[in-house]
Amino acid sequence: MNIYATEKSQQYLAKVTSFINDKILPIEAELFIENRRLNHNSDWTQWQLLPQIEALKTQAKAEGLWNLFLPDAELAKGLTCVEYAPLAEEMGRSLLAPEIFNCNAPDTGNIEVLYHFGDKQQQQQWLTPLLAGEIRSVFAMTEPDVASSDATNMQATIIEDGDDVVINGRKWWSTGLGHPNCKVMIFMGLSHSDAPKHQRHSMVLVPMDAPGVSITRMLTAYGDYDAPYGHGEMELVNVRVPKSNVIMGLGKGFEIAQGRLGPGRIHHCMRAIGAAERALSLAIERGQSRVAFGQPIIKLGGNLERIAQARMAIEQARLLTLNAAWKIDNLGVKHAMTDISAIKVVVPNMLTQVVDMAIQMYGGAGMNHDTPLAGFAAMARSLRLADGPDEVHMAMVSRLELAKYK
């Protein structure tokens, strides 16, 4: 219970919670088994969608629980960042939920880019089917050959050539690349290497079937391909698309990236908080039901203190994230820079700790696929690197802190 809740938000929260509790969680384990049966292999060209997931998407859409992340009142429900936050948390409780509500990364971020910065034609072609959940997309930014934590290292190029741009480069960790419905990427590259540092890059929409685009492989994250989404590595060789695919015009890459930044972080972090709540809940249930040395294991050693520490860490991380969301809504992203970097560090590390505790309470069952815990652990680990490692965000926080003294 906190000050950030609004009536509108609480209404949607109740619906989302019911949907997840009634329709997703009861079949979650079985869907994971089915997915492993179908998709546990390295050949992404064979990956298949689960029809049950598709059916749930249809239901969620029908119930109006769809694209809730989008602040637009017509295309969605017009929820503010702080209003959507508890819904994102709720969805984070199950690794399956975000896609079912059409609220999964990176599509949410890509939708926001198209919504805020795309032109009419781009929106018609890509935003509409994305909002409908008919296609999926990737965000192609990270590169294998350089330290991508420093965006100025980027090597991929987007070169004007008449009415086209020609794209070359290698990208990896493009999440969702293996998905059967993945049809388009937002590709970031260097277009003006001589321009001022933050005007050198551009973002361009590239259809997955454009000639010259090839998927090299899918990458495991902690041993798992995360099929049917996948984290892919790809190469673009002399890929030619019309200039009209460039978003906002050449040289606007950083500007768009900044705009994509704030709400996306809130979503990621709130989902991670939901995952932490689920992990804590699993830990408590397991700890109370298993017995060792004559007691429920939750009473042994420091286990109860670890439960308390998890609760305290989750509460703090949630308030920090909600406050960041509140600032984005009320003061603007520029006045929330410390907060947006801080949650990027605090929340994934908190999730790492809480999940680790839950696995330790679970014993062996915590590591295998009988619970979502190992999946949460891999997600937490990825989140400490994705979108910039902890270290880059701590550097940002300290830079802003020192700036107060000038």
Added chain:
Amino acid sequence: MNIYATEKSQQYLAKVTSFINDKILPIEAELFIENRRLNHNSDWTQWQLLPQIEALKTQAKAEGLWNLFLPDAELAKGLTCVEYAPLAEEMGRSLLAPEIFNCNAPDTGNIEVLYHFGDKQQQQQWLTPLLAGEIRSVFAMTEPDVASSDATNMQATIIEDGDDVVINGRKWWSTGLGHPNCKVMIFMGLSHSDAPKHQRHSMVLVPMDAPGVSITRMLTAYGDYDAPYGHGEMELVNVRVPKSNVIMGLGKGFEIAQGRLGPGRIHHCMRAIGAAERALSLAIERGQSRVAFGQPIIKLGGNLERIAQARMAIEQARLLTLNAAWKIDNLGVKHAMTDISAIKVVVPNMLTQVVDMAIQMYGGAGMNHDTPLAGFAAMARSLRLADGPDEVHMAMVSRLELAKYK
């Protein structure tokens, strides 16, 4: 910047900040030196007040910056818990400030007890001079011979005898006992050892000069007597006071203790957050001005990450505390039990870390009396024990967490 601020609160905050910046901080170091000159000895009977502090109290009172913690609109300014919180934080920046604004523990807590639970006569005799800052008081709860973290261990007795009660027992860590103006204690003891667990104890007002009261010694906290306040040990042997000194009636000790609980925690924690802000600020100033190996030391090793971690920890601790205050104001203490225990763990530990970092950045000067850092460190250490050790509060948090699953 956060959602909890109100206009009223911001107005008082501006005034308190100016007062501290203009009148206290400029002479803080010199007052510490003067205090050490006068009072750095173990003989508390010789301790003296600093006239400069008395003068500042008079000024603060004149400016209406007085008893701001008290929610009463006539006796004070009618600030809610969440409105007073940022003022307490501000006062926490200097170890001298709380007393100057008549907002220092344990007097604030004792004032609240008298305000909420005292009868008219008790209020006239003790509340009035306390609110005027003319006398000081102690809270006599912790005992040397038992683990006081379990209140049911308490051995001191308060026995009815006609129109009087007769008090026997030893208490220690009674903060403020050595202060020249200390005139009264609220003493907690066992009055009905056969009653149900939470109706066995009583609280009684005992004048310091009552026959049978003797101060055994002052205790050092990390080598310091904290003169002219002191943390004292005392013995009460057959101390006889009229029954009218009992607060709320015999057997009401726990009930009063509960009532004293919530806002007091907020005050303590917000002051600690202010201390952490001051420590962080000192760390940054030192780190930027000292040079080693060719660089300001703040740029060496992991120092900037530590600055970031301090900032992130402080923000989280503050939001957790403000949210607890908000719950107390809006939902009542009973709906804030997890929060009130959580902040008792989180905030002093956060302060411990931040101060430790600041001392490490300062080098030797961080340990001696040239900065308030060593004082903050001792305060942080004490707060992890005072009013129940971390472990007791973590036990409370986990108990409440598990209760959700029943």
Added chain:
Amino acid sequence: MNIYATEKSQQYLAKVTSFINDKILPIEAELFIENRRLNHNSDWTQWQLLPQIEALKTQAKAEGLWNLFLPDAELAKGLTCVEYAPLAEEMGRSLLAPEIFNCNAPDTGNIEVLYHFGDKQQQQQWLTPLLAGEIRSVFAMTEPDVASSDATNMQATIIEDGDDVVINGRKWWSTGLGHPNCKVMIFMGLSHSDAPKHQRHSMVLVPMDAPGVSITRMLTAYGDYDAPYGHGEMELVNVRVPKSNVIMGLGKGFEIAQGRLGPGRIHHCMRAIGAAERALSLAIERGQSRVAFGQPIIKLGGNLERIAQARMAIEQARLLTLNAAWKIDNLGVKHAMTDISAIKVVVPNMLTQVVDMAIQMYGGAGMNHDTPLAGFAAMARSLRLADGPDEVHMAMVSRLELAKYK
């Protein structure tokens, strides 16, 4: 460099190091790719051996770098626990190495059981081919339905029936169960439920093809099946083997388990230390070669401090383990109980930290299968649960500590 090294040990160390550097590491990455191509699927009946591994085994055997863990001078080289320790560390640098030297768990532990406690016939049938590396084995102890950290929870039964014993029960996390060469298990179960606590259990040799044994499934550990070894779940229904398969006689299960304990821990821990050294080395190489913000990333933020902390943690963990080995050799397992529990806690947690740091330094590449880091991370996570969770071993350490005060 430390006091524990002997000349004999150093000689073998040099040979093992050369073998690993010259023959294993250069093809490690390619073998991992090949293994993923062949074996990355959940159907363990299709898992295949890599011929390159088999060839390396033949070479290691030919060079006398075989079964070095076994203290027997004829069957192996007669190395003491402290002499073998640095070899185990060296092998731990590559996840492929232990099997190549026939020094991999759980075969080493099972070999030790047969060597110390098996009778002639048992040794002929199973020890000989295990020492030859012709077959592999599993250790069936952990059960899915109870908290196996408390061995007295065990539910599987081994019931005398004439000249046979009849076995029933479910086991899981039996490592190596999916391996094509896995031919035998050492199965632990309850044979005398009325006997004193430590005489209730027995260990019996069960051929994998005994009627009634069925593998239920393989378990993922952090998303990976660890093919072609696997961690399996199995069911034994009325499995009947001759009483001569019982090791040491019925009721001796705990006694054997204790004997299996000490050296096995040393092996596990030293391998983990080798993994940590490899991870640290990878972190340094990556950190020096990648550039961000104008500097090698190892120089950014707190990275160099993390390198130092890794070095300090590894050194301490190694000395603790070597000292435990020295005690086992010189004073006996019974005088090394604190040490054997302590390393079980300290080393896997140290490895967890060091690998986590290395992954963070690597960025995305640290999480996928291009480096051994994700494999080490999963291994570290498993080791914090396998053979008793951290908490059980900390309880043992504190129990022994308190016993000094009686």
Added chain:
Amino acid sequence: MNIYATEKSQQYLAKVTSFINDKILPIEAELFIENRRLNHNSDWTQWQLLPQIEALKTQAKAEGLWNLFLPDAELAKGLTCVEYAPLAEEMGRSLLAPEIFNCNAPDTGNIEVLYHFGDKQQQQQWLTPLLAGEIRSVFAMTEPDVASSDATNMQATIIEDGDDVVINGRKWWSTGLGHPNCKVMIFMGLSHSDAPKHQRHSMVLVPMDAPGVSITRMLTAYGDYDAPYGHGEMELVNVRVPKSNVIMGLGKGFEIAQGRLGPGRIHHCMRAIGAAERALSLAIERGQSRVAFGQPIIKLGGNLERIAQARMAIEQARLLTLNAAWKIDNLGVKHAMTDISAIKVVVPNMLTQVVDMAIQMYGGAGMNHDTPLAGFAAMARSLRLADGPDEVHMAMVSRLELAKYK
């Protein structure tokens, strides 16, 4: 029990242990009270020696338990670094013990400097009375106006002038400066500012009563003056001493400092380990004897795990230190550089943790002067800064680590 023990070492250990147990510990508390009565004030000119300490020194000397740290077989017992280490640990259990055995810092370090680098005349004048325990000395290195963690920042000057040198500068944190018997300092300053970096400094013997030497004040360390030793600040204005007071000749300051380094670190760290053992022991005794919520408090929450963690941390820190000592003895200081920096970080941080745990177990009594815990806490805090902060030593460890890759 470990491999480093020798028979000779064990013999002295038994004697030192008896002396401490029989003669020091029984009166330790009473001596602390007496010392506070006599010396708890800021006027160091009034500080007095405790006659009981002087009497114990006489006894220790008579029993041959004197100067044991000195490796010389005639002047002392010829113990190696690794042989003396357990004796230093034993002495570390009581803050009073080191001086009683004439093994306290900084006199030990100063004695070593005079022993290794002093000329005959210097030895006669200062080494002899120091070895006899008749006088005390300080080491004047740290300066208030610069970051002394970088020795090249040093501003004090030692200028040749005919047969004399003339000394100017301010120093602080000179431990022992307030002691009534303090007669001489080893002063380090800049003599050749144009020379190569490590030949610019010199060390010179300066009698405390030399004209121009003035003590400015004593510094509190966490609120305590540590009387009758004290940590002092002083100023030297045109202090003139004969050139024969220069140790080894001008420009040799760094060389001497390096030589002073290794064994001194071992001594400091082993004493800290002894303090940790004492703290752990106090924690256990308190935890077993106090009862809360129906149980000895050591059984509540995570307390037993904390005991285990303390034991594991102490063991590791001790082995790391003993191994460093073994390297100094067997390979020389130059081959132990990583180790000597590592223990400087590891041991004080371990002590900080263990003492903090013990204080938390003790409750209020852990913070005041009834136990040695607050003293140990201040010592641990100081040790993380003295002789270079953690950060400088971590930088050294990482630098040496990276050097392996060149």
